[in-house]
Amino acid sequence: MFLNALDEIEKKDFIDIARFLIDLDGKVVDSEENLLNQYVEEMALDEEYSIKQFNRTREDLLRSFVLSDKKIVRMVFIELVALATVDKELDISEENFIRDFMEIYDISENTYNNTMNAITDLNIIYSQFGQIINS
Numbered sequence: 001m002f003l004n005a006l007d008e009i010e011k012k013d014f015i016d017i018a019r020f021l022i023d024l025d026g027k028v029v030d031s032e033e034n035l036l037n038q039y040v041e042e043m044a045l046d047e048e049y050s051i052k053q054f055n056r057t058r059e060d061l062l063r064s065f066v067l068s069d070k071k072i073v074r075m076v077f078i079e080l081v082a083l084a085t086v087d088k089e090l091d092i093s094e095e096n097f098i099r100d101f102m103e104i105y106d107i108s109e110n111t112y113n114n115t116m117n118a119i120t121d122l123n124i125i126y127s128q129f130g131q132i133i134n135s
Contacts, residue, residue: 002075003043011043013064014076018083020061021098025091035086039079058097062104073105081115 006014018039022032040047065073080101084094102112 003039003079005075006043006072010065010068010072010076011045013061014043014079015040015045016056017061017064017076018080020056020058021080021084021094024093024097029087031086032083035083039083062097062100065105070105074107074111077101077105077107077111078115078119081112082119085116085119 003011003014015036018036022028022036037047065076068076077098080098084090084098098112101107102109
């Protein structure tokens with residue numbers, strides 16, 4: 001949704017952190033892979049980039065955006081929360097990772113709650129569109 005605003009390095013960092021996030025719970029489901037592929041397409045990265053695995057530490061990934069503008073960090077945060085919840089389940093390891101991201105970038109609990117609510121509302125809207133299309 002917002003990722004085309006990232007520069008080339010930020011885009012690749014985002015895919016790295018997103019891949020790490022969906023691998024955290026030990027099971028990657030189709031909805032996560034599909035969203036990751038949509039991110040790659042949105043950012044106009046090579047399709048093969050979504051399947052690459054990089055040997056970066058958790059801490060390195062979490063700090064990928066320390067030099068980025070605060071708006072970029074918030075965009076990344078929203079997309080990470082969306083990705084973590086796309087399978088309708090927020091695993092504790094995914095939540096802990098997101099909370100560590102929040103701590104590093106000084107993102108408030110209020111912002112987290114607002115993001116979760118907005119994503120829930122957006123999912124309801126998409127579901128309603130699906131019902132309209134399929135009726």
